[in-house]
Amino acid sequence: MSVWADLVGQDVLTAQLRVSVDAAAEALQGLTATGMTHAWLVTGPPGSGRSNAARAFAAALLCERRGCGTCLACRTALAGSHADVTRVVTDQNVIRVEEVRRLVRHAALSPAGDRWQVLIVEDADRLTDSAADALLKSIEEPPLRTVWLLCAPTVEDVIPTIRSRCRAVVLRTPSVSAVAEHLVARHEVDHAVATFAARTSQGHIGRARALALDEGVRNRRQEVLRVPRQLSDLGSCMTCAANLVDAATEDAQPRSDALDTVEQSNLEVTYGANTVGVRSSGYPVARKELERSQKQRSKRFIRDALDRSLLDLASFYRDVIAVQLGSPGPLVNQELAAEVATMARGTTGEVTAQRLEAIFATRKALEGEVAPLLALESLMISLRGGLHD
Template sequence: MSVWDSIVGQQQVVEQLKAIASGDPKAIAQSWLICGPPGSGRSNVARAFAAALESPDHGLGDEPTKAAQQVLAGTHPDVTVLATNKVTIGIDEVRNIITTSEQMPSTAPWRIIIIEDVDRMLERTTNVLLKEIEEPSEHTIWLLCAPSAQDVLPTIRSRTRIVNLAVPSTQAVAAFLEQNGGFEPKIAVRAARLAEGHIGIARLYAKNEQVMSDRDELIVGVLGLRRASDAVLLAGNLIDNAKAQAEAEVKVKAAEAEADFRRVNGLGAKDRIPPKLRGAYNAIAKKDELKRQTTRLTRDVLDRALNSIASIYRDVAVLQNNAEDSVGLINLENRSSITELSVRLTRGGAVRRLEDIAVARRRLAGNGNPVLVFEALFCSLIAS
């Protein structure tokens, strides 16, 4: 298994980065912007590239070297990853990682800094980062990740080498789920189709029946909208399901963090926490931090819901333009109802509803009240 085996549907980019990692170190750009839609694997590409850069075999071997394994596992001393469960990346986090970037690597050729979701930075935070991106320390490489180059400030993207990722095909994602997740082919194919190329969501659908059931319920609900009361009820159900999913995921992550803390400190599951470790232990389960994580994850679930809703009108447009043979339908299980809707709506009506979904996404991004945003959206989707 090579360092690149976790990368799905990005063969052209992989070959490009392989050649760079194994080429002249003096010719390697030190600031990169890896762009791709959610789920395209941009963070995985950044990690694989970092592993290849730090590995003695430049990531060309059939099996990862010890250094590459450490990078991929997140334990390499010279590779730092800045990720966040919050809505934005804080300015203090960026200042701290800049300090790290200025240190010489301890065991590897490069000190590598990976920032996931650099688009989550506010402008003043990005300006703190700008000087380091423009003039990196001699032995430092920056790997920034964002959905697209347009999602970061022009001053940042003009100073980075941009790598654009494609949306992985349904076939590639399904094959990945079968080979790396052990899922049955039927489950893998359906999860990949509904995820629309998003690897993480495809994995979520494949392993979590409740999440898949919530999506099915949402699609049926949208297709059944007939009156304003339907819209209000559907919005309420969606918000409740989103909060429940987010809270469940945060609890799982908190439990994993507690288990890791106990393991690292040689404590059993029921051992009492020693007084000298209690402060660090309590920091794991801070109520404010868990609340922020729940808010962030709830937004992620609602954003995923918007993608699912948009897929209905994408399918309507496919049928209206007789393009099913060439591009297929996403919501095959609801083909009959979508066919009926494609007859009731004009082409302009389908496009207008996609625009309404985009408006709802902007309102959520602007901290609009989720209940009101989705009530308004669902009312606008009612087909006469």
């Protein structure tokens, strides 16, 4: 099983990267004068597997056999524990300059092994301007055996000075059949469930996996898709908004709690709280800083969960508008075909388009500071609009 096996529906990208891995191996042996591309920008829609692609590429660069998938280098690079692979994954809204400076210093070192040192920035779209500036120099004059892999949704999400110095490779949205085949082959999921998960996740591999493997996730999705038919009056709008926020909070809580616990115990170890009862002087500051970042992360997890619900809601209205416009092709929510048809008859394409716009405006608003409940309440009222008035 090669390192590329888990990249679902990405044949073109895989072929490109394989050629580059060959070129990199020749560069290491001094066989080519042109050498290696030191900065890459991996783009693709959310869930298409950007970070998997970056890790597979890193593994192939570090493997003696160019990505066999079984040697120690491949396994540790894929698992994120290889000494010559450094990953920046942020659960905050931005990647700060301090973080990038640390990375750039690391990039200047020689690799621990005899191949490459790979630095992966998973959310290059979240670099602050000063962080991007700090990164720029290392990308412009890369150390001899350092390779930068930046990931972002689209090329436009990365500031021009950075992206113009990177070689871009693009992941596509994988097809429903490619995702379904992957779920059956790799996770032994029943064919019908795999097809359902592949269709409703709309090319988001992680979401497809969660839908295929977790009945709770499937149930939550079903709850969300009941919302359009529940918005009969103002009271039901408020209830639906509250239910969506509660479900998102319940969804996010276990992940936040688990990470918080680990970080808190690391902090206690670092500041010696468990030895003689005396902590070093930095403890209160460090603790406050930790609490601040945990609070931010917890908020972000809730917003991420809400965003998934909003995408599911949007899929329903997309189906409605597809019927209204007479577009060919299967519905995303085939099992709700009757409900979709009823709503399509009861409203106009214009109303549905406005509802979709309201959903996307709410997604955008949730990236900012707006209180989730308020945003959802106002969305539910917009979604009800045009139906009964």
